[in-house]
Amino acid sequence: MTKGTIVALTGGVGGAKLAAGLARQIPASRLKLIVNTGDDFEHLGLQISPDIDTLVYTLANLVSQENGWGRADETWNFMQALGELGGETWFRLGDADLAMHIERTQRLMAGEPLSQVTAALARKLGVASAILPMTDQWVRTRVATDEGTLDFQDYFVRKACKPTVTAIRFEGADGAQPSAGVIQALEDPDLQAIIICPSNPYLSIDPLLSITDLRQRIATAAVPVIAVSPIIAGAAVKGPTAKIMKELGIAQCSLEIAQHYQGLIDGIVLDHADRHLAEQLAIPALVTNTLMRCEQDRERLAAECIAFAEQLHCRVKADT
């Protein structure tokens, strides 16, 4: 059992599941989650941070188990009324969920940085682990497709990932710095491991890695960095990962995930279905069941990730 802190890099739904498992395995004060904000957008005049909210709701045990995002026992009367008024209803905001967006927007407009707003709101909902936006600055994921360049939510929600992706860009990343909490988490002398959650590498993790300083800190971290592959037997558990890999001309294989994170990770976690790939890798692999169907799956995978990183830690130490 680890005594140090664990940093996890995560996007939304898939990453949040592993994050929830980690939160059950180690004390809250020792878990720090660096979250993608490239999906953030302004909609209906509100500042919406989908991945942050998914993390907050998941760790607060408020998330809809059915959707993996949004709140459980949600009502949709706002959306219904907005539709009757001719408003935009393609991005569904639940009644209780709206409170998060309105309160966040208020605080951002008053000049609070996103990291401070997120910390305050997460605390109010009883989340004790640190949920850290990757940056307090403006970074936006843009998806170049056969239908033109789309804002992330246009591509992801409005067009349901149907357009063919030709490139993904992160506007604003060039000038962006990690938020202070992110730097602190990565500089923590008690840091023991960095885990890249099984989020979409291209849409959810690359925004973090597009911030040069953040990428550099992970590449040069003195602790083991491991990634959990989101690909199982050539398919993604959820979302467009496999579809995007195909469109970008990348084989839909965990080897490509390892390749994508090359220079950053010291080990990768593969599903049993991909056990044959382990020997083709230049880095250690943990082969286990990576599909998280229930709470037990999450906790087990989280524990295995921590233990795997710990072994790597010993190895690293032995090497030096």
Add this chain to the structure above:
Amino acid sequence: MTKGTIVALTGGVGGAKLAAGLARQIPASRLKLIVNTGDDFEHLGLQISPDIDTLVYTLANLVSQENGWGRADETWNFMQALGELGGETWFRLGDADLAMHIERTQRLMAGEPLSQVTAALARKLGVASAILPMTDQWVRTRVATDEGTLDFQDYFVRKACKPTVTAIRFEGADGAQPSAGVIQALEDPDLQAIIICPSNPYLSIDPLLSITDLRQRIATAAVPVIAVSPIIAGAAVKGPTAKIMKELGIAQCSLEIAQHYQGLIDGIVLDHADRHLAEQLAIPALVTNTLMRCEQDRERLAAECIAFAEQLHCRVKADT
């Protein structure tokens, strides 16, 4: 039965009841409601127009009969969640009602004038009568009290009308013009009567009359102008009218209402309880039941107001 158009000046709940009665008595295209916007405010980043919304919901048959404002069958999950996040909950916004504020705010921010936004949203909810904000410009009711000068909603909702009122001001009124629809309604050659609804004269009707051009147009209208007194036997049906009159050193009496509207009105509608006051007035009075407890009351009072104005019309014509 009137063939011309009727203009009614109204604030929120009390005025909306008579407006709803009028809407049942004459075809929609012949009813034009000029609505107080001095109560409008920005809250939670949203542009809220309480009196306009009360009119829209009432005429759309969506209003909460219990409250007289807001929507029937409303849910409050947003408010509940906002409270959990530490947000401001003193001004209660229902889940479906929120759609109105968010859509309005969006459109205003995009540069649409309030009158256009109001017309579009009212039409979407099936309201056929014209709901006309008194002005598209910024006018705000400020209440000077023993606790200092308060924004209207601070006084009215947050402090529940408890502070002692020393004066009421309408910021921005000096430079404000009536909206184009208001001018059109008052210049309409088919205009037959102007009815001042039994709203609070000091808080809900004075904002309209504080716009010089609007007051002037009513004072010089070629048609009868009548007011329905909101005071019955020295008390107000609802809200702080009587309390404010007392605090401002005005007798809580319909004679004072007539006095307040002197130079503007040609007739006043009094409740049976105040029949003895009729003979002390210099203008004609209609004595009837002015308390609107049900739909029948509203329709009857509306019909009586129209008929009363019509009689005055004949009189005016006979005079000239």
